[in-house]
Amino acid sequence: MSALIETENLTRILAETVPVTLVKDITLSIGEREFVAVTGQSGSGKSSLLYLLGLLDRPTSGALRIAGRDTEPMDEAERASTRLSMLGFVFQFHFLLPEFTARENVELPMRKLGRLGRTEMHERAGELLRSLGLGDHLDKRPDQLSGGQRQRTAVARALANDPPIILADEPTGSLDSKNSEQVFLILEALVHERGKTVVAVTHDLDMAVRMDRRVHLVDGRIAAEEH
Amino acid sequence: MRLILEIAITHITGRGRQTVVAILGVAVGVGFSIAMAALMQGGQDNFVEQLVNTMPHVQITDEQRTARRQPAEAAFDTVAIFGLRPREDRRGIINPTAALTWLRDWVPGRIAASLKTQAVIRYSGRDVGATLIGIDPETERGVSPIIDDFREGNFGALDTGGNNIAIGDVMARRLGAEFGDTITAVSSEGLTRNFKIVGLFHTGTTARDEGEAYVLLKNAQILSARPNAINEIRIKLDDPNAAPAVARRTEAEFGYKSVAWQEANESLLEALVIRNVIMYTVVAAIMLVAGFGIFNIISTITHEKARDIAIMKSLGFAEGDMRRLFLLEGVAIGFAGSALGWVLGFSLVYALSLIRFELAATGQEITRLPITWSLLHYIIASAFALGSAAVAGYLPARRASRVNPVDIIRGAT
Numbered sequence: 156m157s158a159l160i161e162t163e164n165l166t167r168i169l170a171e172t173v174p175v176t177l178v179k180d181i182t183l184s185i186g187e188r189e190f191v192a193v194t195g196q197s198g199s200g201k202s203s204l205l206y207l208l209g210l211l212d213r214p215t216s217g218a219l220r221i222a223g224r225d226t227e228p229m230d231e232a233e234r235a236s237t238r239l240s241m242l243g244f245v246f247q248f249h250f251l252l253p254e255f256t257a258r259e260n261v262e263l264p265m266r267k268l269g270r271l272g273r274t275e276m277h278e279r280a281g282e283l284l285r286s287l288g289l290g291d292h293l294d295k296r297p298d299q300l301s302g303g304q305r306q307r308t309a310v311a312r313a314l315a316n317d318p319p320i321i322l323a324d325e326p327t328g329s330l331d332s333k334n335s336e337q338v339f340l341i342l343e344a345l346v347h348e349r350g351k352t353v354v355a356v357t358h359d360l361d362m363a364v365r366m367d368r369r370v371h372l373v374d375g376r377i378a379a380e381e382h
Numbered sequence: 383m384r385l386i387l388e389i390a391i392t393h394i395t396g397r398g399r400q401t402v403v404a405i406l407g408v409a410v411g412v413g414f415s416i417a418m419a420a421l422m423q424g425g426q427d428n429f430v431e432q433l434v435n436t437m438p439h440v441q442i443t444d445e446q447r448t449a450r451r452q453p454a455e456a457a458f459d460t461v462a463i464f465g466l467r468p469r470e471d472r473r474g475i476i477n478p479t480a481a482l483t484w485l486r487d488w489v490p491g492r493i494a495a496s497l498k499t500q501a502v503i504r505y506s507g508r509d510v511g512a513t514l515i516g517i518d519p520e521t522e523r524g525v526s527p528i529i530d531d532f533r534e535g536n537f538g539a540l541d542t543g544g545n546n547i548a549i550g551d552v553m554a555r556r557l558g559a560e561f562g563d564t565i566t567a568v569s570s571e572g573l574t575r576n577f578k579i580v581g582l583f584h585t586g587t588t589a590r591d592e593g594e595a596y597v598l599l600k601n602a603q604i605l606s607a608r609p610n611a612i613n614e615i616r617i618k619l620d621d622p623n624a625a626p627a628v629a630r631r632t633e634a635e636f637g638y639k640s641v642a643w644q645e646a647n648e649s650l651l652e653a654l655v656i657r658n659v660i661m662y663t664v665v666a667a668i669m670l671v672a673g674f675g676i677f678n679i680i681s682t683i684t685h686e687k688a689r690d691i692a693i694m695k696s697l698g699f700a701e702g703d704m705r706r707l708f709l710l711e712g713v714a715i716g717f718a719g720s721a722l723g724w725v726l727g728f729s730l731v732y733a734l735s736l737i738r739f740e741l742a743a744t745g746q747e748i749t750r751l752p753i754t755w756s757l758l759h760y761i762i763a764s765a766f767a768l769g770s771a772a773v774a775g776y777l778p779a780r781r782a783s784r785v786n787p788v789d790i791i792r793g794a795t
Contacts, residue, residue: 202792211696212788232700239698246791250693254392264697266385312697324791 158220159319159352160185160208165217167203177203179375181217185354187319190346192363193356195372201356202324204372208354209242209322210234222319239268243313245342247325249305251297257284257308258293264315283311287341303334310341314349321345323355327362339365386703390710393683400679401715407675408719408771409726411668412763416727417734419759421751422661426654428752433650437643438525438616439491439625442632444475445639474611475638482615484636489628491619492524497599498614499606503549504566505557512553512595514567516602525618528583528596534561535581540598548581550591567595569605577601665766672719673770680712680775684782691782692790704783705776712775713768720764727760 165181168174178200185191193201206212207219210226219226221241229237238244251260261280265271271279284293287307297305306326313321323342327335339362345351346367355366363369371379394401452468475481478495485493497516502509519541523529529537533551540546547565559565564578577597585591603609619625625642633640644651684691691704735753 206788206791209696211791212786232702235695235698235700235703237698238696242698244696246696250689250696250791252389252690252693254396263385263694267697267699267703316698 158184158186159222161220163218165207165214165219167207168215176375181377185352187352188346188350189352190367191354192366192369194363194369199372200375201372205322205324205356209244210238239264240316241318241320243318243321245309245313245323245326247328249309251305251308253297256294256296257289260308261311261315268316283314287311302330303337306330306338319352321351321353323353325356386707386710390707390714394711394714404675404679404715405719405722407672408716408767409722411672412720412723412767413726413730415665415668415763416759417730418661420731420753423754423756424752427754433647434622434643435527439619439622439643440617440629440640442615442638442640444473444613447639474608474613478612489617491617493615493617494521494525495612496614497602497612499602500570502568503595504568505559508557510553510556513593514595514597514602516597516599518599525616531583531585533582533584537581539580545575545577545601546580547577548583548596549579550594551582551584552588552592554582556592567605571607573605573607575605669766669770673774676712676715676771676774677777680708681778684708684778688785688790691785692787695787701783705779708779708782709775712771716768716771720767724760
């Protein structure tokens with residue numbers, strides 16, 4: 156089985172007056188249906204690693220392959236289209252577009268991809284939101300939703316184009332324990348029921364322990380890894 | 383693309399008042415540009431029309447553009463000759479009947495021949511120098527608008543037997559002569575003839591009103607002792623724009639100097655071009671100012687929406703999409719402004735066209751502003767507006783598209 160995400164000596168150094176090393180020599184292989192926690196102190200480079208994996212940032216050196224494809228030679232447009240079809244993001248803050256309703260926000264990546272017709276997109280967005288328990292809030296704008304509802308909408312948006320990989324950056328970081336639990340269960344279900352690969356950055360060790368695999372970073376390097 | 387358009391519209395409608403101000407800026411610019419163009423073009427058309435109406439379109443005179451070579455010079459080609467006494471030419475257009483027949487054959491328009499000569503008009507001991515113009519009233523009617531300028535008598539009366547003359551009212555006043563008086567004309571040849579005033583005209587051009595006198599061609603020929611001679615042919619064309627071509631052909635085949643009205647008024651027409659350059663400079667300046675308004679709002683939006691840009695990029699929108707988004711927002715404002723500007727421009731031009739005023743000098747004429755309606759003015763104003771909107775949108779759009787999502791997302795966490 157070929158790995159979905161594969162890195163070799165992935166390194167990212169910020170070219171400031173004093174160069175700052177964000178991540179250093181990360182070699183990882185993440186397969187399908189994996190539920191991976193990236194843990195570490197704040198400043199350990201866990202978010203930086205996630206941005207590299209999500210093609211939001213370019214590594215200084217090292218290789219990154221997504222679904223077997225080398226990302227090094229891709230230009231900006233190709234990286235954008237890979238993000239669109241292969242990757243789904245969930246951030247600590249919901250990052251929904253404030254002018255659009257929950258359903259429209261979920262439709263956004265689908266419309267950009269343009270693979271489905273308008274009515275199909277509409278229905279799919281509705282289904283995704285309903286499956287995450289937001290059936291009553293389809294046409295509400297983000298400011299009319301609670302924090303947990305917004306974060307679940309963001310998960311629905313990440314799933315819009317049915318990408319094999321979901322990248323989550325502190326997905327429960329700004330939620331209370333009840334909502335955190337709810338979002339965690341959703342992510343877990345994505346792996347076990349929908350067959351996604353979820354990579355979640357978290358500093359919540361209780362949560363990390365419940366995931367299938369943990370990668371612990373210290374100062375940008377992998378300090379420990381357990382399955 | 384429709385998605386980008388929807389987001390663009392959401393962005394600009396989300397900033398109601400600022401958007402309205404930017405749109406109004408463009409609209410006022412477009413509207414006033416249209417009104418100004420209509421007025422400028424109207425004035426110009428009016429001016430050219432008067433020029434075309436009052437002047438012959440092509441004027442052929444018995445002159446050559448270069449001085450005639452003397453026979454001696456032609457005979458001794460390589461010798462420089464000084465102190466040559468030039469041969470005296472017989473003045474006038476040679477063989478006028480054949481020339482007129484030839485012209486009537488191919489020139490689409492009306493042709494009149496005349497003999498212009500210098501004379502002194504004498505009445506009750508007063509002398510006034512005048513250009514005596516011998517004409518045929520029938521053909522002259524076709525080329526000269528003077529028929530409409532008669533205060534007393536009329537042009538046709540020249541033909542009604544006897545020696546008749548039509549002079550300008552200023553000349554009549556200087557002579558102290560009245561309609562119906564008999565004056566004496568003395569030609570440069572020394573010949574004298576009496577004429578009865580059967581017409582007084584007032585063209586409004588003082589030089590003509592005090593210096594021109596019209597008689598029958600036959601009488602002018604007798605006075606200047608040049609039987610059958612003419613020295614000027616004037617042509618009024620069906621299409622005034624064909625004048626240069628007709629003049630060129632006539633001069634090439636006929637040999638005499640032929641001047642089209644455009645050539646005769648070159649400096650005036652040049653001034654009109656300069657006027658247009660000034661007008662379009664002002665239009666461009668107005669649009670530049672409107673462009674600043676657009677630049678301002680799009681810049682503000684890109685700053686405010688930096689987070690949204692980061693989100694959309696992380697979702698898989700490319701830099702090109704972001705550039706298009708904000709460019710489209712600029713163009714949308716330009717477009718809305720243009721549309722509103724058309725309405726404003728149309729209303730302004732309509733309002734201007736209703737204005738009536740009295741010319742102080744003459745007192746009796748009610749005049750309206752010269753206005754030209756032209757779709758071209760609308761298109762040009764919109765083109766300027768959309769052009770400046772595109773530039774004003776593109777600059778912040780380019781910067782926005784380069785926003786690094788990581789910086790924004792990190793900043794939020």
